[in-house]
Amino acid sequence: xxxxxxxxxxxxxxxxxxxxxxxxxxxxxxxxxxxxxxxxxxxxxxxxxxxxxxxxxxxxxxxxxxxxxxxxxxxxxxxxxxxxxxxxxxxxxxxxxxxxxxxxxxxxxxxxxxxxxxxxxxxxxxxxxxxxxxxxxxxxxxxxxxxxxxxxxxxxxxxxxxxxxxxxxxxxxxxxxxxxxxxxxxxxxxxxxxxxxxxxxxxxxxxxxxxxxxxxxxxxxxxxxxxxxxxxxxxxxxxxxxxxxxxxxxxxxxxxxxxxxxxxxxxxxxxxxxxxxxxxxxxxxxxxxxxxxxxxxxxxxxxxxxxxxxxxxxxxxxxxxxxxxxxxxxxxxxxxxxxxxxxxxxxxxxxxxxxxxxxxxxxxxxxxxxxxxxxxxxxxxxxxxxxxxxxxxxxxxxxxxxxxxxxxxxxxxxxxxxxxxxxxxxxxxxxxxxxxxxxxxxxxxxxxxxxxxxxxxxxxxxxxxxxxxxxxxxxxxxxxxxxxxxxxxxxxxxxxxxxxxxxxxxxxxxxxxxxxxxxxxxxxxxxxxxxxxxxxxxxxxxxxxxxxxxxxxxxxxxxxxxxxxxxxxxxxxxxxxxxxxxxxxxxxxxxxxxxxxxxxxxxxxxxxxxxxx
Amino acid sequence: xxxxxxxxxxxxxxxxxxxxxxxxxxxxxxxxxxxxxxxxxxxxxxxxxxxxxxxxxxxxxxxxxxxxxxxxxxxxxxxxxxxxxxxxxxxxxxxxxxxxxxxxxxxxxxxxxxxxxxxxxxxxxxxxxxxxxxxxxxxxxxxxxxxxxxxxxxxxxxxxxxxxxxxxxxxxxxxxxxxxxxxxxxxxxxxxxxxxxxxxxxx
Numbered sequence: 001x002x003x004x005x006x007x008x009x010x011x012x013x014x015x016x017x018x019x020x021x022x023x024x025x026x027x028x029x030x031x032x033x034x035x036x037x038x039x040x041x042x043x044x045x046x047x048x049x050x051x052x053x054x055x056x057x058x059x060x061x062x063x064x065x066x067x068x069x070x071x072x073x074x075x076x077x078x079x080x081x082x083x084x085x086x087x088x089x090x091x092x093x094x095x096x097x098x099x100x101x102x103x104x105x106x107x108x109x110x111x112x113x114x115x116x117x118x119x120x121x122x123x124x125x126x127x128x129x130x131x132x133x134x135x136x137x138x139x140x141x142x143x144x145x146x147x148x149x150x151x152x153x154x155x156x157x158x159x160x161x162x163x164x165x166x167x168x169x170x171x172x173x174x175x176x177x178x179x180x181x182x183x184x185x186x187x188x189x190x191x192x193x194x195x196x197x198x199x200x201x202x203x204x205x206x207x208x209x210x211x212x213x214x215x216x217x218x219x220x221x222x223x224x225x226x227x228x229x230x231x232x233x234x235x236x237x238x239x240x241x242x243x244x245x246x247x248x249x250x251x252x253x254x255x256x257x258x259x260x261x262x263x264x265x266x267x268x269x270x271x272x273x274x275x276x277x278x279x280x281x282x283x284x285x286x287x288x289x290x291x292x293x294x295x296x297x298x299x300x301x302x303x304x305x306x307x308x309x310x311x312x313x314x315x316x317x318x319x320x321x322x323x324x325x326x327x328x329x330x331x332x333x334x335x336x337x338x339x340x341x342x343x344x345x346x347x348x349x350x351x352x353x354x355x356x357x358x359x360x361x362x363x364x365x366x367x368x369x370x371x372x373x374x375x376x377x378x379x380x381x382x383x384x385x386x387x388x389x390x391x392x393x394x395x396x397x398x399x400x401x402x403x404x405x406x407x408x409x410x411x412x413x414x415x416x417x418x419x420x421x422x423x424x425x426x427x428x429x430x431x432x433x434x435x436x437x438x439x440x441x442x443x444x445x446x447x448x449x450x451x452x453x454x455x456x457x458x459x460x461x462x463x464x465x466x467x468x469x470x471x472x473x474x475x476x477x478x479x480x481x482x483x484x485x486x487x488x489x490x491x492x493x494x495x496x497x498x499x500x501x502x503x504x505x506x507x508x509x510x511x512x513x514x515x516x517x518x519x520x521x522x523x524x525x526x527x528x529x530x531x532x533x534x535x536x537x538x539x540x541x542x543x544x545x546x547x548x549x550x551x552x553x554x555x556x557x558x559x560x561x562x563x564x565x566x567x568x569x570x571x572x573x574x575x576x577x578x579x580x581x582x583x584x585x586x587x588x589x590x591x592x593x594x595x596x597x598x599x600x601x602x603x604x605x606x607x608x609x610x611x612x613x
Numbered sequence: 614x615x616x617x618x619x620x621x622x623x624x625x626x627x628x629x630x631x632x633x634x635x636x637x638x639x640x641x642x643x644x645x646x647x648x649x650x651x652x653x654x655x656x657x658x659x660x661x662x663x664x665x666x667x668x669x670x671x672x673x674x675x676x677x678x679x680x681x682x683x684x685x686x687x688x689x690x691x692x693x694x695x696x697x698x699x700x701x702x703x704x705x706x707x708x709x710x711x712x713x714x715x716x717x718x719x720x721x722x723x724x725x726x727x728x729x730x731x732x733x734x735x736x737x738x739x740x741x742x743x744x745x746x747x748x749x750x751x752x753x754x755x756x757x758x759x760x761x762x763x764x765x766x767x768x769x770x771x772x773x774x775x776x777x778x779x780x781x782x783x784x785x786x787x788x789x790x791x792x793x794x795x796x797x798x799x800x801x802x803x804x805x806x807x808x809x810x811x812x813x814x815x816x
Contacts, residue, residue, distance in 0.1 A: 166660055167657075167660070207648065209648055209649070209652075211649070211652045212652075214648055214651070214652075216648075375657060376657055376660040377660075377661075379658055379659070379660065379661050379662070381657070381658075384651060384652055384655060384657065385657065386651060386655070407682075410678065410679075410682055411678040411681070411682065412675075412678065413656065413671055413674050413675035413678060414675055414678050414679060414682070415675040415676070415679055416679070470671070470675055471675075472656070472671060473655075473656045473657070473671075473674075
């Protein structure tokens with residue numbers, strides 16, 4: 001079977017990893033800029049093409065209204081859910097959005113799965129370029145505390161990107177896999193994963209059996225809206241207030257300036273991970289410079305409420321696993337935000353042991369995803385992962401109460417069966433409302449799906465329909481029903497409350513292929529422009545050399561004409577034209593290159609182009 | 614919304630682990646068997662397999678997990694056994710107060726009301742709290758008693774299973790054990806709810 005890669009689709013950065021055939025070790029794949037981190041930023045160019053990653057991140061400063069970051073925060077959520085986020089993030093949401101949000105980039109609207117699909121497609125292309133083969137299957141990680149709708153949205157993103165997601169793996173579990181392989185850990189392990197936008201805590205038991213190693217998740221907890229972004233937002237609020245007070249300058253309502261400030265503050269935050277003091281310096285549009293010394297102590301006090309918020313889920317997960325902090329043998333830190341010293345010391349103090357940080361916290365989840373991908377690819381393995389569902393599954397009963405049918409932390413796949421009948425004579429439909437969450441009332445839980453069981457008219461209480469609710473190994477709900485009187489299997493049309501239906505996904509897939517073609521053109525254009533810059537500057541340099549002066553005037557004029565036409569073509573977006581002009585200039589400068597080479601190390605350089613000399 | 618009628622029993626969770634329907638289970642052996650079956654049945658092994666095999670793996674591994682989850686917990690195990698033996702219906706635990714507890718429950722509810730009132734109007738909470746704490750202790754104690762009786766009755770049930778396996782006719786004892794278990798389970802869940810409610814108010 002074809003290769004399966006591992007992908008960490010993160011809030012801030014995304015990565016793709018594979019298993020090296022020689023070393024059998026997982027490795028992250030670098031992108032065109034040499035880094036393995038692909039910023040989870042997507043930008044829509046004025047000409048309609050899509051830019052992803054580092055190039056898009058740079059556009060946050062120049063074209064913030066065409067660029068989006070942290071879209072993971074919006075996955076699987078409805079318009080009503082994200083009002084709080086909108087106060088802090090410059091998301092421009094379609095005012096007509098209801099159950100599926102649409103975000104505006106320039107003058108076009110996209111759903112969060114479509115934007116995530118652009119990121120997946122980018123990573124797919126990194127992997128294909130690096131491995132030299134077509135990549136069509138992936139294991140993708142999600143926060144352990146993601147609910148059904150958020151998982152479904154991630155799977156949809158894969159479909160739109162033309163990538164089959166063979167398994168969704170929980171991020172802390174993936175990290176445990178990578179560490180287990182690396183450190184040969186055994187016993188009870190706690191994984192504390194604080195990323196850009198999400199927090200997870202998972203408690204695992206690592207068991208050696210005669211068949212191999214089992215990674216059994218005992219309990220998981222978390223907060224899908226808690227992360228480094230929240231630290232950035234606190235810093236922003238603090239500094240904006242100071243700027244307003246000291247300089248009378250208002251930052252909000254100025255997207256470019258806000259992004260500049262965000263960038264400066266993130267840099268200061270990173271600085272404070274290593275140093276006791278950072279100096280925030282920020283030039284203001286009125287020419288003044290805002291300067292503020294910022295100590296680690298001040299920073300710690302600022303972010304303590306956020307760190308404290310993570311400890312509630314930590315305690316809850318331990319309680320569910322029936323373990324005391326002292327019974328945890330290993331603690332693993334995952335996610336870039338765990339570089340923060342206050343987090344390290346808080347976790348260390350709570351568990352009474354030094355946490356593992358040996359593996360790069362940015363890469364470890366992707367590495368674990370590659371390990372799981374390899375297990376699935378081979379079908380048989382000496383490693384087995386037993387994960388759990390983070391939230392209880394329930395159904396609404398009379399009076400808006402919820403009856404729990406699969407408890408949280410149940411090992412998945414897990415199922416529950418319920419039998420339904422009618423309450424009045426000749427009733428032809430029974431409404432079922434499926435929910436996820438720990439609260440007792442339906443209105444406080446997350447609505448997953450509503451559907452109607454159809455029955456033939458009969459006296460009340462006579463129909464008997466068995467409904468099977470199954471949470472699969474991805475943590476996604478499947479429902480099937482069987483009429484016990486007729487033996488008929490019902491296929492249930494489950495309309496996800498916060499999902500996109502299949503025809504929509506089809507349309508998005510088609511559109512994304514169009515974008516992919518534009519992506520290709522965009523990439524070609526960038527490369528052609530870079531190449532022309534190199535040859536233009538080399539030509540100019542050569543013409544100014546003493547050897548350049550030896551050139552006959554008509555050749556010199558020909559070169560100058562070629563330079564002018566190439567310069568002109570670079571301003572356009574036709575990469576084929578630029579390539580032709582580059583070739584022309586190369587031909588026009590052949591003689592000049594020869595002259596230069598004669599004067600230099602003649603023998604070694606013969607036959608090379610001017611830009612290479 | 615409609616209420617589920619009866620929990621349908623499609624598989625015998627005891628049979629999944631090749632166990633007799635006895636209430637005393639050796640937990641280590643159960644875990645070992647669970648892990649061993651997980652290796653065989655987990656969907657991770659069937660990603661490249663055909664639809665039918667994948668479907669079967671999903672069904673059987675979810676059944677295994679459901680069975681392990683249920684049998685691992687002593688109370689869930691009793692409740693499941695009674696359902697399997699046709700001695701219990703879904704929703705039965707939402708019972709009225711056992712007659713012998715009526716007076717205590719009445720007093721407790723009164724104290725709870727008074728505490729809520731005092732909280733709302735800013736009255737003196739210390740006395741009421743103390744009263745509720747002692748009531749909680751009392752019900753906790755009763756819970757322990759019920760657990761003790763459950764344990765003893767479970768042993769009786771297991772004895773009937775063994776006796777039946779060796780050919781004895783213990784139908785009467787069997788039915789008696791079942792109905793006693795059912796009664797105790799209802800009593801337990803009733804008291805447990807009381808304790809939870811008191812704890813919520815005392816938080």
